Amino acid sequence: MKVAKFIRHTLVRCGGLGKLSCVLVLLVAVSGSFGCSERLSARAEFNHQRLAAVNAYPLEQNLITNIDNRSTVSLNGKWQVIIDPYENGYYDYRYQPTKDGYFKNAKPRDKTDLVEYDFDKSETLNVPGDWNSQQDKLLFYEGTIWYKKSFDYQRKPDRRVFVYFGAANYHSIVYLNGQKLGEHEGGFTPFNFEITKVVHEKDNFLVVKVDNKRRRDAVPTVNTDWWNYGGLTRRVELVEVPETFIRDYFIQLKKGSLKTVAGWIQLDGNKAEQKITVEIPEISVKRAFKSNADGYVKIEFDAELQLWSPENSRLYDVTITSETDSLTDSIGFRSIETKGSKILLNGKPIFLRGICMHEQAPKSNARACSQEHAETLLGWAKEMNCNFVRLAHYPHNEYMPRTADRLGILVWAEIPVYWTILWENEDTLKNALNQLTEMITRDKNRASVILWSMANETPVGKARNVFLRALVKRAKSLDPTRLITAAMEKSYKGANKPVINDPFGRHVDVLGCNEYIGWYEGLPDKCDLYTWSTTYDKPVIISEFGGGALGGFHADKDTRWSEEYQEYLYEEQIKMLEKIPFLAGTSPWILTDFMSPRRPLPQIQDYWNRKGLISDKGEKKKAFYVMQRFYEKLKQAEQ
Ligand code: GCU
Numbered sequence: 001m002k003v004a005k006f007i008r009h010t011l012v013r014c015g016g017l018g019k020l021s022c023v024l025v026l027l028v029a030v031s032g033s034f035g036c037s038e039r040l041s042a043r044a045e046f047n048h049q050r051l052a053a054v055n056a057y058p059l060e061q062n063l064i065t066n067i068d069n070r071s072t073v074s075l076n077g078k079w080q081v082i083i084d085p086y087e088n089g090y091y092d093y094r095y096q097p098t099k100d101g102y103f104k105n106a107k108p109r110d111k112t113d114l115v116e117y118d119f120d121k122s123e124t125l126n127v128p129g130d131w132n133s134q135q136d137k138l139l140f141y142e143g144t145i146w147y148k149k150s151f152d153y154q155r156k157p158d159r160r161v162f163v164y165f166g167a168a169n170y171h172s173i174v175y176l177n178g179q180k181l182g183e184h185e186g187g188f189t190p191f192n193f194e195i196t197k198v199v200h201e202k203d204n205f206l207v208v209k210v211d212n213k214r215r216r217d218a219v220p221t222v223n224t225d226w227w228n229y230g231g232l233t234r235r236v237e238l239v240e241v242p243e244t245f246i247r248d249y250f251i252q253l254k255k256g257s258l259k260t261v262a263g264w265i266q267l268d269g270n271k272a273e274q275k276i277t278v279e280i281p282e283i284s285v286k287r288a289f290k291s292n293a294d295g296y297v298k299i300e301f302d303a304e305l306q307l308w309s310p311e312n313s314r315l316y317d318v319t320i321t322s323e324t325d326s327l328t329d330s331i332g333f334r335s336i337e338t339k340g341s342k343i344l345l346n347g348k349p350i351f352l353r354g355i356c357m358h359e360q361a362p363k364s365n366a367r368a369c370s371q372e373h374a375e376t377l378l379g380w381a382k383e384m385n386c387n388f389v390r391l392a393h394y395p396h397n398e399y400m401p402r403t404a405d406r407l408g409i410l411v412w413a414e415i416p417v418y419w420t421i422l423w424e425n426e427d428t429l430k431n432a433l434n435q436l437t438e439m440i441t442r443d444k445n446r447a448s449v450i451l452w453s454m455a456n457e458t459p460v461g462k463a464r465n466v467f468l469r470a471l472v473k474r475a476k477s478l479d480p481t482r483l484i485t486a487a488m489e490k491s492y493k494g495a496n497k498p499v500i501n502d503p504f505g506r507h508v509d510v511l512g513c514n515e516y517i518g519w520y521e522g523l524p525d526k527c528d529l530y531t532w533s534t535t536y537d538k539p540v541i542i543s544e545f546g547g548g549a550l551g552g553f554h555a556d557k558d559t560r561w562s563e564e565y566q567e568y569l570y571e572e573q574i575k576m577l578e579k580i581p582f583l584a585g586t587s588p589w590i591l592t593d594f595m596s597p598r599r600p601l602p603q604i605q606d607y608w609n610r611k612g613l614i615s616d617k618g619e620k621k622k623a624f625y626v627m628q629r630f631y632e633k634l635k636q637a638e639q
Helices: 003-013 019-056 372-384 399-407 428-445 462-478 503-507 522-527 563-577 622-639
Strands: 071-074 077-083 124-127 142-152 159-164 169-175 179-185 191-194 205-210 236-242 245-253 261-269 275-280 287-291 294-302 316-321 326-331 336-339 342-345 350-357 388-390 412-413 449-456 484-487 496-498 510-514 540-544 583-586
Touching: 019 372, 124 142, 159 169, 179 191, 179 540, 191 540, 236 326, 245 316, 261 275, 275 372, 287 294, 336 399, 342 583, 350 372, 350 412, 350 540, 350 622, 399 412, 428 449, 449 462, 449 510, 449 540, 462 503, 484 503, 484 540, 522 563, 563 622
Parallel strands: 350 388, 350 583, 388 412, 412 449, 449 484, 484 510, 510 540, 540 583
Antiparallel strands: 071 236, 077 124, 077 142, 142 205, 159 191, 159 236, 169 179, 169 205, 245 261, 261 294, 275 287, 275 316, 316 326, 336 342
């Protein structure tokens, strides 16, 4: 009805010349708008479905947290392995999964029997550890490797047992004594399977098929600027717990409070309804609660706490005791918020003096995985006067946030939604949601972790925006206390006028922005010409900037790859950054050189990204001291 009235009205207004053409134009416009409103409603429907999908995907998972303070038996060490590029141990010649795969760990029954593999005569690899750096022939290997570990196990009565993996890159299938326990996708987050009913006293064989082949629909997808380290890259433990145990808990300061502790405790087992106490002995706090029929209880209580901060990384032993289990964790309490373009730690503005890191072992072509690695890397950041690190582009091993808790270093944690993943693929979204859930589950009690990053350098677009909004929704439902961010890219509103206006910026608390002015974009002296702006009243972290230098190569400041070029670039960058009024932090790219298959330049890169401020030999480059001095100045200014 309305449309007809509109046409009539327009015709009258057209009056004379070319009634027909007007009518035609109008018809096209209307049908177009029909078309596009159809397209719009289809898009709106798709967006709605995506966001709704978040609720559909299980929030719950059975990840056990705080392994360090539980009764565990380590399975680290040498594991027998079979390198299986054709996945012959999994598929038959018709490429159908076979029931007699290598997970059976079969032995010839007699001299006539045909078995074409033998773990016990096979070579070994160290666990934890990536396979690429352990043998030259495996440096570029992407495919399947089967791991086998034999062990005996005396299970105490009324106890349950789980096998726990700190991480395995990328897709793992886990078997015990020939029985499949389950699968896990994602190379940087922990997972566990219950083995109570499968484990024997003697001669258990745990077999894991690990495959790091890159896939377009995976997270990350096929192209990254870091080495695709494969294997059981982090610790493997047997975790023994009571029949009903404290599986997970969230104990932090309530959002916006400096003295109210809030959170929850989740029991796992038949005896769900239990009396539970939460104790902080050092301040004589002991509170009692009761879990419900799902073994869940919300907790809230006031306490006079010394607040955690980089200057005072105060941690408290917090003990949770139920009728059947008890668990202690070392937890710091701090509040983190934003106000306009400021980040407030414990209610006070703080500037994040940061540096980016990959999980690259110091002075090594291996992936970092140990307490010592964490101490060295975070120690170097401290030496640079940092109070903040961006752990890029995936959740690092648990030693990192726990060491950051102790050393008083604030942490940006991120999932590998990196560059251009398949935004419209349901499984890709499920996978990203799962990695996000596992990351937050593992580190939500770490005071050092203040920022959850949803993504890095992803292309602006509707499907991408909705995908990332689904992640924000999940993150906020899992953890209402921390800030949400992402490393985005700038656009321009004129020459030398970068603006931070990514539409996804609406959905985050803190805007991260990567820029390479003076390296990928012009020369260092261009920095001075730039005037930055943003369309948001939010804090901005310049989450990447920098350039490459081969450690020990010296020349004039205009010679690329020289330490002098990198030093000059940093000096010019700092001049530009200091002029940005809404800047709340910086994290240059990157603390140390790191391995990357995208960097083949001979005698300079040799498959190392050379943007480190510290070389692959652990030597500091000149630019390290430029940042150290800049951060010292900021530190002094804060005193
Ligand atoms: C990108 C990206 C990094 C990459 C860096 C570089 O911005 O986020 O992962 O390594 O630039 O080009 O060195």
